Structure formats: C-alpha cells, structure tokens
Amino acid sequence: MSLEELTSPTARQDFIQLLDAEGNRVEHPDFRYTGTDDDLAASLRDMVLARRIDAEATALQRKGELGLWPPMLGQEAAQVGSAHAVGPLDEVVPSYREHGVAWCMGVDPLELLGTFRGTSMVDWDSRAKRFHLYSFVIGTQTLHAVGMAMAMQRDGLVGNDDPADNGAAIVYFGDGATSQGDVNEAFIFAASYAAPVVFFCQNNQWAISEPIALQSRIPLYRRAAGFGFPGVRVDGNDVLAVQAVTHWALERARAGEGPTLIEAYTYRMGAHTTSDDPTKYRRASELEEWKAKDPIARLTTYLRSTGAIDDAWSAALQDESDILAQRLRAGCTSLAEPQLADQWDRVYADLPPGLASQRDQYRAYAESFEEAR
Amino acid sequence: MSLEELTSPTARQDFIQLLDAEGNRVEHPDFRYTGTDDDLAASLRDMVLARRIDAEATALQRKGELGLWPPMLGQEAAQVGSAHAVGPLDEVVPSYREHGVAWCMGVDPLELLGTFRGTSMVDWDSRAKRFHLYSFVIGTQTLHAVGMAMAMQRDGLVGNDDPADNGAAIVYFGDGATSQGDVNEAFIFAASYAAPVVFFCQNNQWAISEPIALQSRIPLYRRAAGFGFPGVRVDGNDVLAVQAVTHWALERARAGEGPTLIEAYTYRMGAHTTSDDPTKYRRASELEEWKAKDPIARLTTYLRSTGAIDDAWSAALQDESDILAQRLRAGCTSLAEPQLADQWDRVYADLPPGLASQRDQYRAYAESFEEAR
Amino acid sequence: MSTMTMAKAINAGLRRALAADPKVLLAGEDIGKLGGVFRVTEHLQSEFGADRVIDSPLAESGIVGTALGMALRGYRPVVEIQFDGFVYPAFDQIVSQVSRMHFRSHGRLSVPMVIRIPYGGGIGAIEHHSESPEAYFAHTPGLRVVTPSTPSDAYWMIQQAIAADDPVIFLEPKRRYHEKGEVDPEAQPLPLHQARVVKTGQDATLLCYGPMVRTGVEAAIAAAEEGRDLEVIDLRTLSPLDDDTILTSVARTGRAIVVHEAAGSGGIGAEIAARIQERCFYALQAPVLRVTGYDIPYPPSRTEDGFLPDLDRVLDAVDRSLAY
Amino acid sequence: MSTMTMAKAINAGLRRALAADPKVLLAGEDIGKLGGVFRVTEHLQSEFGADRVIDSPLAESGIVGTALGMALRGYRPVVEIQFDGFVYPAFDQIVSQVSRMHFRSHGRLSVPMVIRIPYGGGIGAIEHHSESPEAYFAHTPGLRVVTPSTPSDAYWMIQQAIAADDPVIFLEPKRRYHEKGEVDPEAQPLPLHQARVVKTGQDATLLCYGPMVRTGVEAAIAAAEEGRDLEVIDLRTLSPLDDDTILTSVARTGRAIVVHEAAGSGGIGAEIAARIQERCFYALQAPVLRVTGYDIPYPPSRTEDGFLPDLDRVLDAVDRSLAY
C-alpha cells in the first residue's frame, strides 16, 4: 500500500480483521497471518495466562493485598498479538495496563505486583527485558519511545540490508491518551525524523468514565494521516490481525520507512482500576455486546475447529494457569517490604553529601525510635 | 463541500487562489470573492498601511527606539484578508506578528510599539477592540481562543437563526507553532465541543531558522482532517482568497458547524525579528522567488487594471502612509515611561497586604535614593 | 448545621456556587457522570447540565488553557486536576498565562478561575498520586494558593475562591476527604486569606496546613500531656502568606516549627522560616525548625508512613526546639 | 589560556564534549545552522553533523521527552531551551520523568542529560525572556541545578554537567554571555557541586550566583571603600546546595545576604536563609537578608533596572545587616 492509500480516510482497510468474532478466519486484501496454528496455540496460551494473571491480581486487590490494579480483561489479543510481533532488537514501552505484553516480554508477573502493592516503584529490569517501566502520567512515554527510536537510528539499527540487524520501538497508550499534547508531539517528532516507532493505541472505548467520542469525533487511526504517516485500525480482539498489522508496522519502522499508528479496537471489559465503578457511566448491555467478541473465546473456537488444540491441551493449560496463580498469591504477600532508608540511594546516581546525611539522620531517628519502643 | 470532501487529502482545493501572482483573477470551484473592487481597494489600503507600520517599527528598532520588532513583511494579505472577514461579534486572538490584523481591528499602532519598546506589557484594551493580547509563548493562545469559543456557545452566540446574532473566535499562529502540544490539544477540544473557532495558521515557511519541513512532512492543512474537521490551504498572498476562505470558515463556526484550520501559505520576507540574521539559514534566491508573489504588488496590478485605483489614489495613500509613519516616529519616543512602583497593582485584582507593603518599601527605597542623589 | 465529610462539603460549596452564579462552570476529566474519581462533583452534572459541568478531553494543558479563555469572556471556571501529579502538563498555562493575564493586560483583564487539586499522600497510592506541588505555585506571582483542613473551611473556602477575581490554586488534602466535621451554611466564614489559630499556646508555634493540621493538633494534644503548651496555626493560605498571624504568634512564643508533606528543600517551610527569622530575629529563642517530606521523590507507598511527618516527628522537633 | 566570552566558552566546552564522546548529542530549536539564538552552538552542527547536533521541532516537551528516550539508550543528550520562559511546556517531562527515572527504576536506569537554559533579565527583552525559574527545579528531588558566573566556570561546568550521570539543569546567565574572561583548558576545575569563595571577608557573607556574582563582587569592592570587608560566595550549585562552604562562611562572619533575580518568596534565598538559621543559629548576629526580584511577574523592560538587584540594593542590605 502506498502512503497515500494508507492515509486516505476512505481506504478499504478501515477495520482489519482475520478472525471474526465467531472464530472463522477471514481474508483481508492487504494483511495475512503468516504463523501456523501451533503459533496461534502459543498465542492462546499467552492470552489465557495473561488473563489469569490479571484475574489473580484483581482478586489480590480485593483481598487488600494490592492497593490498586488496572485490569486488562478483554485486551488480551491486542497485547499478546502485538507483543508476538516484537523482534529481538526492538524496545517495548508500555503504559500501565500492559500486563499481557509484560508477560510475553518475560517479565515475572510478581514483579508487576510490587508497583501496585506499594513495595516498589517499578521492579523489573527494563533494559534486560527490553520492556520499559510502566508509566502513569498519561502519554509521556510516547516521547520516550520516539527518543529510543531516534537513538536506534544513531546506533545503526535502522534500514540495514539484513533485517536481522534492524530494530524499532513500540509504544502503548490508550484512546484517552491521544488527547495529550505529548502524544501529538511524539507523532510530530517521529514523523519529522522518520523514527522507527510503532504507536500502538489500544482503543478500549473508555478513558475512565469518558467515552472515546469525547476525545475524538472520528476514528482515531485517522489522526496519523494528518501528521504524514499511516494509521490503521485493527480488530483488537483478533490476535491474528493484531499480530499481522503490528508485524507489518514494525517491519516498516525497522526498514527506515518511519512511524505507524495502530489503533487496536478493543474493549476494557473490567473497571478502569479496582477503585473504579463503571456502572456509574456505562450501560451493562455494552459489556454484553463486547463479551460476544471475546478474544480468547474466538481463538479457542478456531483452534478447536482445526484440531490444533483439544481437551487435553486445555486441561494442561488450566493446570499451568492454576500453578501460576498459586505462585502469584504466595509470592505477592512475600514480596520484600521496602525500606525507606534505601530510597535515598535511588535519587541520584551519585548521592550528594547533604542527602546522605539526611538519610543518616532519618536512619538514626528511626532507630532511636525503634529502641524507645 | 462535505466534511469527507474537505478532509480528503486528494481534494481539489489543495491551494485556493483567486488572484494569481501576476494580478489576474482566477476562478475556484468552491470559493469566490464577493466584495467589490472598492472593497479590494480598502484592503489594499490596509495592506499598504500595515506594511508601512511594520517598516517604521523596524526602522525604529534600528534606531534603538525599540528593543525588538518581529516584522510581518510579506504577510499582509494573510492578515488583512482574514481580518476583513471578522464580524462584529467575533473575537480575534493573535500571536505576536499580527500587526496587520491589529491595524484592521482598530488597535492604534502606537500601542503595538509599547510592548517592544519595553514601556508596557500589552497596551491596548483587548476587550474593547476584540483583539486579544499578543502572546509570546508559542501556541498557548490557541487554547484561549477555543475557551472563548466555548464561552460563546454558552453565551448563545452560535447557531442562531439570524446570522447577525452569531459569533466565533479566530486565532493566529505560525507554522512552527503547529508542533506544540497546546495547539494540538486546541484542535482536540475544538473538535470535541464543535467550538466556533477558526485556526488561522500563517505558514510563512520558517520558524526562525527552521524550515517547515522540520515541523511537518506533509502540507499543514491536512493536520485538521485527522482531528475530524476541515483544513484548507489558501494562497496567503492573495487577499481575495484569504478573505473568501476565512469568511466561509467563520460562517461555518458561527453556524455551529465547528472548527476549521486555514493554512495561509505565505512567506516571511524579513528576518524573524530584528535580532535575527536569516542569511545564516536561508538562500537569498528564496526571497527573490517570493518577491515575485508579493501580495501588495499583485493587488495593485489588478486594481489598476480594472481602473479601481489610479495614480491619484496611490498618491493619497502615500500621503496617508507618510503621516501615519510620522505619527509613529513621534509617538514612539513619547510613549509614557513605565513606573516600577505601578507594577504591583497589576499582579492581583485585590492587592494582598504583604505585596502592598513590598511596593511601599520599594517606593520608599527608590525615593530615599532619589533624595540622596 | 450538619456533619459531613470534606468531599461532601466541597461538593456542597460547588453546588451553592453553581446555583448562585450562572457564570460558574466546572471542567475536568471524569467530573460528569462519574462525579470525579473522588466523587467531589457527584450529581452536579445532572443538576446543572453538561454545559456547566463539563467533561474535558484528557489533557490538562487544554483544560486550563480553555478555562482561561472562558474566564476572559466573563465565566468563572473551576477546573479539577484529577491528581496532584497530573498538574504539571498544565504548568505552562498556569504559570505563564493564568497567573499573568491580569498583569499582562495592565489590570484590564482578570482571571477568576479556580484550579482544584487533590494533593498529598497517605492514601497508599501508586506514584504521581501523592504529590505536594504547592511550593511551585506559591513561588509564582499572580496566583493565590489556599488549602482547607476541615469540612467547614473546605465548604467556605471553595466558594470564596470562586468569588475571588484572581486565579486560585485550591489544594484539597485528599487523605482528609473522608473525615467528617460540622458545616454551618449560615456561619460567617473567616476571610480566604487569613490563617487560623486552631489552638492557642505559649511554648512554641506549630505552623501547618492542609493534611498536616490534624497532625499538628494531635501533636499539641500529646505535648500538652507532657506539660507543653503549643500554639497551632492552620495557614490556610500559602500565597500570599498571612504574615500577621504567623509573626504575631512566633513573636510571642519565640519558637516555630513548620510542618508539611512536600520536600523540605525549597518548600513552603523555607519561606516561612526565612520570613520569621527576618522579622522576629530577636524574639526567636530557637531556629525555626522544619518537619517535612524528605528530599526524595514520593517513595513506594509502603514506606510513606516514615516519609510523611507524623506525631512523633513533630514532637521530636518540639523537643529539639525547646532544647535551645 | 585564552580570553573569551561566556557564550564562546560554553561553545568550546560543548565542542570538547562532542569530540570526546560520540554519545554526546545536542538537540534544540534553531541550534543547527543558526547556532542558537545566542550562537552558543555555532558551527557545531557543521562540525559534528546533523545527527549529533539536532534541530528539533518547536515543542519543548517533545525535545526533553525524546532526549530522555535517547538517554535511556546510553546517549548523553544536551538540550537547549531557547529562553527561560519556554521551559514550562517541558515541566512535566522534567519534574515527573527526567528527575525520577533513576528513582523509578530503583537505580537501574540513569539519565545523563543536560538541560541548558539561558536565564535571567537585564537584556531589555520582551516578556518570557527574562525569567529565573531555578527555584522550581531546586525544589525537585532528582535534579541537579547549576549555574556558572564566568567563562571559565561555564567552560568547565558544561563539561562536568555532561559527564554527570544525573540530569542537570544548566542555567546560563544570558546577560553575561558576552562578558569576557580567561579560560584555561589545562586547568584543574573545581568540582561541579562546590561553591566558590570569590573573595574572602570578615564582616558579612554575600551569597550570589549566575548573573548576580558580578553584582556581588562589585558591591564588595564598593563596601571595601567604606571599610567593610565582605565575603563573596558564588554558589555555582543551587541543588544540591554546598552547605559546607555556605555555613562555614556564615558561621565566621555572622551575617549573610542572599542575592538573586528571581522573586523572593519561595526563591533560593528562602532555602538558604532557612538552612543558615537552622544550623548557625547562635553565630548569627543579624537575620539572613534577601535581595531579590520582587514578588511580581517580570515587569516591562524599561523598569527592569529597578526590579533587578543592583549594587545599591545589595549595599543597602549590607547596611541593614550590619546595623543589627
């Protein structure tokens, strides 16, 4: 597809789908899923386990073990499909709801919990995992991702003859985030420098209580065209389509063809966070409609229809999921308690003397206090 | 034109022109100039006088009477054409180079000088003139304009049956400004609320030393489509086209049809400001090319060809211009010197006691000092 | 007279302001149907309509910048920033535009705007949800910065802030949202820019505000048991500071301790200490001490109890002050 | 050893850093062909290429946010904010992201980034071009804030800031850009986070920084004529403050006067006064006095001479201090 075609508002790829809600594979003129059914079973496994992690964390919050949890229920295909397109030199920059992406990038889900339990800021080694820190100020991370992409250009990781030498960044954000100045500036910088970055917007229809219509009157993916790069909308509950589209966009980026905006059209089936009460602002019927489009159900239906998975496979996965859940429950309560005294050492690479003595005073005070008890 | 048509990147109105560089009127399928040649003569007069104000201010800066001046040379048609479309209930929100708009809105050009002489912050009565304060932090004023437009909606000034009851806001900004988060947020708020606002971007090809290509790889007017409202590019050196397009956009806004982005394609013929040296970053030949598209020259040619103006008309205008220039030169040096002691009273609507005593202490100190001399 | 939480008191104050003046508007993220994440604007949209209680796109600079535009046409916008840590995207609009429009126009224009910010820690939140940004605003000429500590003050101060013709940063101590107190809608409130002596005392002056007032009062009660008579002042206004109330008290007690959650360096306590020593130099029997958040970013919430000033840290400072 | 202006000294320091380390990058508006509006980056793009000296789109948040991303991949970006008044659009990225990435990652990531900001008044500029925003940054844990006052310091400090693994706000006193001084590229520079005693003295300590150091030195010379022996300290680092140098001096002289252009309320002077009275309580013979910009927005430039601290205002404060 030419850029003109891709940026035309009447382009036929308005909604890219390769697996419909009933679990039937459908054709798309421009995109196809190139993996095998076994690959899809691996995706299904990740989606199921991601959903389980999410469910357990939600339950842990209900039990008071976490202060907060932002559930990703319903967004499994968008997250797992895109994560499966990530290559070995790519960098992944999440927002705060990308538990499924984290899982695929090899982050121990226990490390996800620390942030929400209040035992840590962000626990995982973002460089080793190529999965950056969660980001809580809406939209800010899109600029960081563009900067990483600019760094990759300077590292000689873009447009090399051998595709194995190329890398790109992919950054996650929500539909609400598209209203932030930072996100639009990220579009501008990325376009201006043809930076190798994929903007992966999970349009889950809501920004807390605000419907997407408040942020944009037209489909979000069309935003990109006005900045001079392609935007596409993909069925975010179709893991095949998400992976195919993300693969294509990352390839473009790595090849030096610049940024792409992917709007993964999906739905936040749960609350915004465990503190939220969606009944205040949305119809129950809406959830019902989206349940019919469940990303896991449709993939299961499809893989069962092809015989790629069977009852035994599902039972084994259920076991694996139970073990994981068990590990999370046990691990959560035994996450190391943070020490305030340790926090000073993380403020500066070189702790200034004044701050060191503030820490020492705190320590002495805390100890004197302990002794006095 | 439908919104779809207007937002299509291949729409034929890519560059709206009604008077070509040689001074010939040309047809456009969608836009036409509805004024008479006398109206055009009035526009020419404003353009000539605006250019003269600009030239005098530049000269005053050279003589050390102003600290700085941002010349508008070359942008006369964009400014006068758009200002002539402003109606009696409209609000005009400028950036810092809109001396021609200021002139048309009835701001005494002497009041423009105070800011750049350092005698005042902003001198004119922005409410009485419906011409808001100059704004120096790039892009910020676009949000203020959208807020004013939202206020107009609440004032019942939008979409009334009698067009005379309707108003809108028009906000000016540069090509460089389009990269600021604020400007893009302004697009979002305006689109979301269908606010009656016209975004008037003077693309004068440069943001100080940065060419437009650094801010956008594609024509700027196309940015709007991605936000869900029309964007059009007009020959910014053609006062007929600018006025026709601005008139149309303001009418849309007043009628409740929401925002429009107008990209007035023009050229900054002078330096960015009197502190700038454009030879460092741009070819002399570029200026020559644009001289051939001079907005005043082409309108003069046209009006002479129709006989609407003649030598006598031009001579009278020259006299008027000389008198104005003379008034500026004399007036500039006699602008009242500001008093530091007066500044405290402008910080708060109700001066807090602590600040009042700070002012009094300053005054006492300054006086003691005067006495000691 | 009725008993209500601070969140409800602000809600009631907003309702009264909306009812009294059609020019009053609310804007912010999720303030409509949801009533804000703290429910402070609950039911107001259904009562006053979506034109007056406006759900805004997710962009703080846009919220503040458009509110400024509305203020310029005579409206009195009250915007909500969802959490303290999300005010920074609007910082430019606040410090370069909102705070200066009156000045820039030589007094011709005014910006009767209120920026409500739930602030402070102590609720076990994730990062960016426990910030105390008041010093940034207090250092910015043209802004007024106030913070209530009780439901009654919250009820009145929000109305006074809306009535003020200057832009007001209205800081709401979120961890006190659900504490209850008496609110008398017939009372004669204290002026907005006056501190309140919550408890008189002779031995030292505790200066606190917002979430720390309760801590200060508790400290005074505990100190009383040890025979120490502390004066507790609720600053209420952080900019401008109510010098009279502060200096009169310290001139008498000779000792002062400022308490706040924000980082100590460059915080409100620094300005207060600087003023007190400037103007009560001979009266001071001990240096002005500060009990504040440490000079580190807000730490993981399971360490916040140690980070935040508490009874013990305040009493420790009282001991140190009295030891001079 | 050569004589050059501060602008040229920073240029030379940047050049040396670019040449020494391929990871050093510059980014900002107009820094390429134009060499920046103050010509501080002049010729650097032609020498090091447009990939290392990057003209950025006109968006400060974007400039800082993308630089942070580059830093996370091992680059050492040095960004230029064109004027002090234009740093606020980047405030969120600076205070919520740049300053905290090290902390958020439990020390795993670092942000070796320099944010250069020409600051301060005295050049007859229009509004937003004469701001002194240092207190905002000094109140933000995780940032280092430094400012040179001479070409030699500028030359060395910019290189030290680039070499530092922490984010550094590098404030350049624009009205001193064209003043000349000696720069010795072979010298052994003072550490970045140390104040400098510019002139020793016995009677009182003048604490100043950036554009005000010259004013302080001139005041000391004038005071000497009246038989008053002032110590002048150039703070150089505003966060962290070099407590040792400051407190040692004031403990000896017993008197301190802080001078800065920024508004007094909540300025750097407040923190310094608070610290001095905390730690030199018995040594103080007079309150710490502050000579600062007034608590108003930067006024029209034709009144700036009265607004900015000058020789007379400093000497007046010295008189008042010595009168205690």
Ligand SMILES: Cc1ncc(C[n+]2csc(CCOP(=O)(O)OP(=O)(O)O)c2C)c(N)n1
């Ligand atoms: C700058 C900023 N403003 C406000 C918030 C509060 N907030 C947290 S999540 C959220 C909604 C985000 O919606 P969206 O971008 O669609 O992502 P989603 O939560 O749906 O995944 C808001 C307003 C924030 N975190 N940061």
Ligand SMILES: Cc1ncc(C[n+]2csc(CCOP(=O)(O)OP(=O)(O)O)c2C)c(N)n1
């Ligand atoms: C936020 C901000 N950043 C930087 C500047 C410095 N600056 C002043 S004008 C200008 C270029 C503006 O270009 P453009 O928007 O095209 O308007 P023009 O000057 O061409 O009319 C810049 C970078 C500023 N005024 N505000």
Ligand SMILES: [Mg+2]
């Ligand atoms: Mg969403």
Ligand SMILES: [Mg+2]
């Ligand atoms: Mg321009």
